[in-house]
Ligand SMILES: CC(=O)N[C@H]1[C@@H](OP(=O)(O)OP(=O)(O)OC[C@H]2O[C@@H](n3ccc(=O)[nH]c3=O)[C@H](O)[C@@H]2O)O[C@H](CO)[C@@H](O)[C@@H]1O[C@H](C)C(=O)N[C@@H](C)C(=O)N[C@H](CCC(=O)O)C(=O)O
Ligand SMILES: Nc1ncnc2c1ncn2[C@@H]1O[C@H](COP(=O)(O)OP(=O)(O)OP(=O)(O)O)[C@@H](O)[C@H]1O
Ligand SMILES: N[C@H](CCC[C@H](N)C(=O)O)C(=O)O
């Protein structure tokens with residue numbers, strides 16, 4: 001049990017009805033999960049208004065209600081607290097509930113449209129290899145040192161974040177790397193966390209369904225840096241058009257990295273092959289298994305962060321060369337028929353373009369590139385024609401298929417992708433709604449030397465159609481199909 005008044009420490013209160021000297025079992029923001037002696041925080045969401053569920057929470061026995069507007073009828077024995085912003089209050093209360101765990105470790109947040117999972121996961125890997133206890137909060141999973149936990153969101157709600165940070169404290173974790181998504185910032189999920197550093201990767205088209213416009217999306221990401229304390233570092237990509245903008249108002253120490261512009265940390269690509277690339281980072285050469293210009297940026301950001309957190313230059317370079325690719329990020333194999341299959345999480349126009357640029361740069365002869373791609377349902381629709389254009393323009397064959405249609409008709413999503421295909425590319429496009437059949441077809445079409453790119457779902461092990469999730473794994477499927485085809489010849 002925690003005292004309500006302790007949980008409210010640091011929350012600015014508009015009005016209070018009842019005593020704050022009461023014991024609270026748990027904090028909840030979903031009325032359906034409330035129980036006796038809990039505190040219910042009413043949140044105005046995108047679909048529902050949590051204030052409508054206050055009565056339900058009270059019926060379940062909650063002892064306190066945190067809201068933006070006090071209800072007309074107040075129940076006896078329940079304390080009502082009115083605040084300006086319940087999402088902010090929830091984050092501060094979550095941090096208080098778990099004893100402010102972010103202050104007991106060295107927390108670094110990674111934001112940007114693409115590269116967050118790659119940078120945070122590789123930082124986790126690097127610091128583990130350097131011998132530290134490390135935490136990770138990412139799209140793929142949450143790690144409390146060696147213990148793994150599943151996650152559904154890139155940046156979880158503030159109670160979940162603080163719960164895992166507190167477990168990290170118990171496990172003696174020293175560094176934690178976490179992805180900070182724009183939804184997470186907009187919904188104030190990371191408010192109240194004590195960051196030692198913030199990293200900006202890049203900004204391009206995504207989530208314009210959720211954010212009003214590009215400027216709103218950009219300004220939301222910038223808030224991570226605006227909120228950093230003076231003692232923190234703010235590391236940005238100086239080659240990105242919005243890189244310097246991100247850190248312009250921060251109080252933290254400003255640092256830059258770049259491949260093209262002047263910057264504190266610089267790198268250059270010296271050589272590139274399918275199984276790795278040679279980079280020059282701050283005058284030192286290093287061989288890495290991760291390829292593509294986008295990964296040169298990611299690795300440079302990792303180098304800079306590790307050095308800002310106190311690791312030595314040579315140690316970092318050595319560790320960089322040992323890093324393994326992240327699941328579903330340019331994950332590839334070459335089959336017996338010499339077909340290269342690449343599974344990549346590119347689900348934005350920029351990511352898809354970068355991956356295809358990288359693939360095209362690796363071509364040595366007249367190999368064909370077959371791209372299998374779809375776009376998620378109930379997510380930014382304006383990405384669809386752009387991704388349709390990129391896939392058809394930069395491949396010999398593009399098979400448009402389903403990603404996670406969620407509750408949208410798959411055919412409609414594909415039609416929006418087709419709308420972006422230019423006349424000269426129309427003949428390159430095949431439509432196969434069923435993702436499994438699309439992948440099978442790509443495998444049958446490919447010959448020795450050809451490259452199959454399966455984009456959009458990366459590490460995901462499910463496909464969500466009509467609101468139902470079923471098992472689905474791009475990498476597993478393509479490996480099985482190519483192996484079967486090889487054994488048939
Ligand atoms: C659009 C969005 O971000 N939605 C998130 C949001 O839910 P919401 O605003 O839709 O909630 P709502 O359904 O309107 O309900 C409002 C409130 O009423 C409560 N409620 C509702 C019903 C009820 O009976 N009783 C009750 O108390 C709800 O618990 C909620 O507190 O708040 C919820 C709790 O934190 C999140 O789980 C939910 O994420 C949904 C599942 C989601 O899919 N989010 C995606 C888009 C997302 O956040 N993605 C980013 C990735 C971005 C990237 O790629 O960069 C991420 O960080 O993962
Ligand atoms: N620095 C980068 N710049 C551009 N594209 C990148 C970069 N890093 C990775 N990508 C591409 O974007 C895809 C997604 O990468 P990653 O999962 O690291 O991004 P993310 O920011 O975590 O995405 P999400 O918003 O879904 O969490 C990769 O599969 C790759 O195609
Ligand atoms: N973090 C991204 C993931 C998109 C992945 C794609 N496979 C999809 O389901 O749309 C989002 O929430 O927009």
Ligand SMILES: [Mg+2]
Nearest residue numbers: 116117139154
């Ligand atoms: Mg991610």
